[in-house]
Amino acid sequence: MRWIAVVVFIPLALIQYPLWFGPGGWKQVREREDQVLLAQARIAGLRMRNARLAAEVRDLRDGTAAVEERARLQLGMIRNDEVFVQILDANAPAPVNQPLEQAKPVKPAARPAAIAAPAARH
Incomplete structure (x- = not known):
């Protein structure tokens, strides 16, 4: 079997x-x-x-x-009737396309940190 x-x-x-x-x-x-x-x-x-x-x-x-x-x-184009406004942070690094003379950091005024506002660049 x-x-x-x-x-x-x-x-x-x-x-x-x-x-x-x-x-x-x-x-x-x-x-x-x-x-x-x-x-x-x-x-x-x-x-x-x-x-x-x-x-x-x-x-x-x-x-x-x-x-x-x-x-x-x-x-980066804008219209003819527009105004371009750019606000930069004082602590941010300068854009690469700016000349070195304009890229120098701006020192903020000697005020307390709570009152101090970031310096604006033009």
Whole structure:
């Protein structure tokens, strides 16, 4: 009886091996499912980025507000009828584009710290 079990078990194991470990087996199916999930997540992120870029392109084509915002923030441009006012902190380092003569720190007046106001530069 033992030989019959061995004779039946060996062909059954040989048939099952490709299902579990061979090409197209459960191991590869799990790996492919993981790859598909990662690709779907990446695609979702790219779709969101494309939607943002499409909205930005639409704004740049249709209105002047986006162009004006970029000009103000990235290029430092202002309108002809505007006055540009910049308030600098006395303790902050001087901007790099100023000449060294203007970049010297201003000493605050000798007043108590609770009353002293930060010195303004012009």
